[in-house]
Amino acid sequence: MGFISETDRVRTLLAREGSGVTGPDVFYREAMAFLGSKKRRDMLTGERYYRGQHDILKRVRTAIGPEGELEEIQNLPNNRIVDNQYARVVDQKVNYLLGRPVTFETDDPRFRGELARVFGPEFRRVLRAVGEDALNCGIGWIHPCYGRGETLTFRRIAPYEVLSFWADEGHTVLECALRIYEQERLGEGPGARSLRAELYTAEGLYRFRVDGGLIPDGGFAPYYTCVCDDESRYTGGWPALPLVPFRASGREIPLIQRVKPLQDGINLILSEYENRMQEDSHNTVLVIKNYDGENLGEFRRNLAAFGAVKVRTADGADGGVETLSVSVDGENFMSLVSLLKRSLVENAKGFDLRDLTLGGSPNQMAIQTMYADIDLDAAAMELEFAAGFRKLMTFVAVHLENAGMPGLRPEKVEVIFNRDVLINETESIENCVRSQGILSEETILYQHPWTSDVDKELRRLKLVRECSL
Numbered sequence: 524m525g526f527i528s529e530t531d532r533v534r535t536l537l538a539r540e541g542s543g544v545t546g547p548d549v550f551y552r553e554a555m556a557f558l559g560s561k562k563r564r565d566m567l568t569g570e571r572y573y574r575g576q577h578d579i580l581k582r583v584r585t586a587i588g589p590e591g592e593l594e595e596i597q598n599l600p601n602n603r604i605v606d607n608q609y610a611r612v613v614d615q616k617v618n619y620l621l622g623r624p625v626t627f628e629t630d631d632p633r634f635r636g637e638l639a640r641v642f643g644p645e646f647r648r649v650l651r652a653v654g655e656d657a658l659n660c661g662i663g664w665i666h667p668c669y670g671r672g673e674t675l676t677f678r679r680i681a682p683y684e685v686l687s688f689w690a691d692e693g694h695t696v697l698e699c700a701l702r703i704y705e706q707e708r709l710g711e712g713p714g715a716r717s718l719r720a721e722l723y724t725a726e727g728l729y730r731f732r733v734d735g736g737l738i739p740d741g742g743f744a745p746y747y748t749c750v751c752d753d754e755s756r757y758t759g760g761w762p763a764l765p766l767v768p769f770r771a772s773g774r775e776i777p778l779i780q781r782v783k784p785l786q787d788g789i790n791l792i793l794s795e796y797e798n799r800m801q802e803d804s805h806n807t808v809l810v811i812k813n814y815d816g817e818n819l820g821e822f823r824r825n826l827a828a829f830g831a832v833k834v835r836t837a838d839g840a841d842g843g844v845e846t847l848s849v850s851v852d853g854e855n856f857m858s859l860v861s862l863l864k865r866s867l868v869e870n871a872k873g874f875d876l877r878d879l880t881l882g883g884s885p886n887q888m889a890i891q892t893m894y895a896d897i898d899l900d901a902a903a904m905e906l907e908f909a910a911g912f913r914k915l916m917t918f919v920a921v922h923l924e925n926a927g928m929p930g931l932r933p934e935k936v937e938v939i940f941n942r943d944v945l946i947n948e949t950e951s952i953e954n955c956v957r958s959q960g961i962l963s964e965e966t967i968l969y970q971h972p973w974t975s976d977v978d979k980e981l982r983r984l985k986l987v988r989e990c991s992l
Contacts, residue, residue, distance in 0.1 A: 686702075
């Protein structure tokens with residue numbers, strides 16, 4: 524059986540239901556299915572774990588009750604420790620690939636400055652957030668649009684709000700997308716929210732209110748409106764759907780799926796270790812001999828209040844209190860935590876800088892070995908992000924044409940991701956010095972660790988040479 528695109532499936536549902544069913548009815552059913560789907564739950568889990576809201580925070584201490592069922596115990600230590608190694612690895616990956624500004628190479632130098640301005644500091648913030656989305660949810664979304672002052676801006680849209688309809692199996696052609704999100708209702712007090720939806724199509728945006736169906740609310744709107752020199756206005760259309768995907772990998776699998784059991788194990792071991800350390804004579808197992816009291820509750824109260832209990836002698840047997848203590852071997856706990864942390868880093872394809880501190884000053888080969896896993900993973904992410912940038916370039920080309928600078932060819936623009944790699948500066952500088960006379964000055968400056976802007980350094984060198992003449 525051949526591949527059936529998601530848009531073809533929706534059309535089939537419309538035809539099967541008959542003329543009495545409208546497009547919004549089918550989209551509403553798809554939206555409700557998406558809101559309760561495992562795919563969306565995995566996205567929310569990745570986002571939740573990145574923010575530190577782990578499952579350990581809901582843990583309760585239990586024991587088997589009189590009826591053989593598990594019951595919650597309130598009088599035992601119940602620590603809920605979160606050691607967020609998952610967020611640490613996500614930040615590593617995002618900073619490694621996107622920590623430095625992305626640069627662009629183009630045959631036409633006119634557009635180099637314009638591209639640097641369009642993809643400026645504000646875009647870098649959006650790109651970093653989308654990088655986090657791509658890892659936490661498997662995919663991130665950028666919506667190019669016009670903001671105030673008719674400037675091209677880029678909005679991040681949360682992945683767990685977007686139901687996408689792809690025309691192909693490889694998810695390269697997006698025909699339409701439905702965004703489902705909550706909106707605060709003003710004037711109705713805190714917490715009053717309503718569910719809304721936006722349908723992104725090739726011709727424009729359709730807005731709905733979600734209340735037992737998709738109810739039109741706001742109608743149709745074009746993506747942007749241009750003002751001509753004579754103050755007249757016309758609506759403009761983008762060359763493609765203005766919703767661009769950025770993936771961590773082609774399979775769109777959230778990173779949390781690979782490491783969640785390991786992260787939960789780290790939290791559980793640390794929490795249990797803290798519980799064991801807090802268990803003392805007031806809350807450990809006690810053996811009571813000939814206790815002169817009414818019940819164990821009274822015994823516990825006396826022990827907690829006075830730190831002492833009264834025992835008696837009966838039938839020639841001495842009374843007394845003994846404890847059954849279990850020794851806590853901290854080394855066993857810490858060894859298991861270290862093993863789980865290393866496994867998490869390896870499965871997430873991150874790196875551990877502590878490996879470099881064991882051998883003194885590391886050489887460049889040792890640094891490259893440490894970066895091997897994250898470098899391979901970053902290469903796949905870079906490939907997907909480069910594809911996202913190529914799609915964004917089509918919208919930038921339209922924007923520059925509207926601004927009076929036509930001629931930008933997106934296929935001629937090369938996107939360069941400057942990875943934030945730890946290096947041995949001494950070795951790198953020595954290699955640059957040895958390369959003089961073999962490589963061009965521009966290439967050497969590009970590889971020098973102290974160079975932030977190659978063109979600026981070339982101008983400075985030229986000025987120094989002219990002044991020395």
